[in-house]
Amino acid sequence: MNNPERQFLTELDNKFWKAADKLRANMDAANYKHVVNQAVWWWITSVSPMN
Secondary structure (H helix, E strand, O other): OOHHHHHHHHHHHHHHHHHHHHHHOOOOHHHHHHHHHHHHHHHHHHHOOOO
């Protein structure tokens, strides 16, 4: 992987972590996992074919 790609992926990773921190705010990790699980479930069911 060349340097611009690595830099892009590093910046993207940092943005995802910052977004996750904002969403979590003061929520306990035990409760936050339910939010994340629901978001992942929604994403999987929305992008997978229904066949």
